[in-house]
Amino acid sequence: MxxxxxxxPTAAFFLTIAALLVIFTVLAIRFPETPRxxxxxxxxxxxxxxxxxxxGSAFINLAWLGLIGQMxxxxxxxxxxxxxxxxxWV
Structure with a gap:
């Protein structure tokens, strides 16, 4: 590193994104979905x-940092x- x-924490963030992409790919192959x-x-x-x-989460975190800063x-x-x-609902 x-x-x-x-x-x-940065590495964990990108590993989490990579894991989500793998999980969603497996789900798409195993359980095909029709759009809703x-x-x-x-x-x-x-x-x-x-x-x-x-x-949306990126924008929420950026707004949080800009407006609140802590926590x-x-x-x-x-x-x-x-x-x-x-x-x-989406």
Whole structure:
């Protein structure tokens, strides 16, 4: 890890993203899904909802850092609630 000057939390973040991509690929192969129409009015699949969740979580964390600054773990709780809502209703 020294050659890239990464910290362990950064590495854990990217490993988690990689693991999610592998899990969702296996799910797509094992349990094919038909797109569904959600509150956004567009058809989405599991992968689309994962992308929307990751993008929204990035914005939630950036806004949290800019507006509050501390207690970043609380932003994680907000992101988990957001992710549950996206996978349920989008």
């Amino acid at each position: 020294d050659w890239m000057a990464w910290t362990w 129409l959600g509150v956004l009015g567009i058809e989405t699949t599991r992968g689309d909802r994962l992308f929307i969740t990751l993008l 970043q773990w609380a932003a994680l709780v907000v992101c988990l609630i957001y992710a549950a809502a996206v996978f349920r």
